[in-house]
Amino acid sequence: MNIQAKQIPLSDFTGDYRTVHIGRSQLVHADAFEWLSQLPPESVDGMVFDPPYGVKEYELDQIEMMLSGGPGIWRLPPSFDGSQRAPLPRFTALNPEERTTLHRFFRDFAVAALPALKPGAHIFMASNSFLSQLVFSAMIDGGFEFRTEIIRLVQTLRGGDRPKLGEEEYPDVCSLPRGGYEPWGLFRKPMPPKMTVRECLRIYGTGGLRRRSDGNPFCDVIDSERTPKREKEIAPHPSLKPQSLLRQLVRAVLPLGKGVVVDPFMGSGSTVAAAEAVGYKCVGVERYDDYFEMATKAVPRLITVKAAAKSSHVVSVEQAAFCV
Structure with missing residues (x-):
């Protein structure tokens, strides 16, 4: 596990921005794009985030x-x-113009994030079934390798509605299936040509994903839960993800358990709290005052939440051997 790449001190991630230190981690009050442009090249080991989808x-x-x-x-x-x-x-x-705007946002984010990430570094990015094909293609257009989707099994309450204004006329019709999953995109910054994962791990400490604590592989299906009430009371953010999910993703993103995880759209700081809970360093970046203040109060409390992962629903003996 001899990592040859130099580990960047956390002080290099703050710049002149307001910064709050919590444990091993930092909360930075800044715009993600501006902040990324000022980072040292190849300084970030991985990212886990739920990006803004508020186009309209x-x-x-x-x-x-x-x-x-x-x-x-x-x-x-x-x-x-x-x-x-x-x-x-x-x-x-969303109309075609708004979808174009959304695609441009994520393509531009990919272009901004690539220089800051080490070769082989991974990104876990939350999405939804309506927009994943659009935003994932934008990340690819921006230069990332698409590795796979991580399927979070959770009752999303999306879909299942009867046709709008036609509920009585068409009572046996639903306009979309009721949502039972949430897709997360898994992306990787390309490794240098002909470099193997083994070499990338040795030189940069990146290139793969960390296996589970029981030695089994990290799986692409995670049986999850809706965010518990106690966590929502701590951090009343509209898209708060549960610690039981985030701690699994954050742990996996650093294959050797070393380095710095970044959440460029921190919100209430749930990713930072998950990183602290698994013993990682994390930098959370948030531009909005209200959410930044929320995070400074919520992160210390979210760290203490007891969040056990649910047992996976499996469909075969082979899957049971690896994913339970």
Whole structure:
């Protein structure tokens, strides 16, 4: 495990930005694109993040329609276990221009992130079934290798609706299947030509994924849960992912268990908390004041959350041997 690449001190990740230190990690108040442009080349060992998809659904006119119960891209999901649900955006309502804007955003992000990552470094990026094909292709256009999808098995409450304004006329029809999974894209910065994974591990400490603590491979299907209420109370972010999921992803992204994980769209800091919980260094970057302040308070509490991974649902003896 002799890593020849120089490990960059965390102080090189802060620049002149406001920074809060928590454990081994740092929270940086900055715009992700600007921050990435100032990093030392080949300084980041991996990334885990849930990027912004708010191309349209958070515009003022759309929020006003959502609050008033009017039309637009927002919908009320079906009730579940008797509790009231918040409105969700209709990603399928994006027009061609908005989809082009979304593609450009992720292509530009890929171009900005590539120089900062070490060769062979991996990225885990959250998405959804409506947009994954668009944003994943944008990351490829920006220079990343697409490795696979990580399927998070979770009841998403997306889809399953009867046709809008036709609920009574077509009671036996649903416009989309009810969502039962969340796709995460797994990408890798290309290794130098003809370099093997073994050589990349030796030189950069990257190139592969860390196996599970029981010695079995990291699997591409993760039986998950919706974010527990106790975690939402700590960090009331609209797209908060559970610690039980994030700790598995964060652990896997550093194949040798060494280096720095980055979340360029930190939000409430859940990725930083997951990294701290598994003993990694992490840098979380957030541009919005409210979310940055939320993270400074939420991360120390999320670190202490007891979050055991669920047992995987398997369909064969072979899968059971590797994924349970």
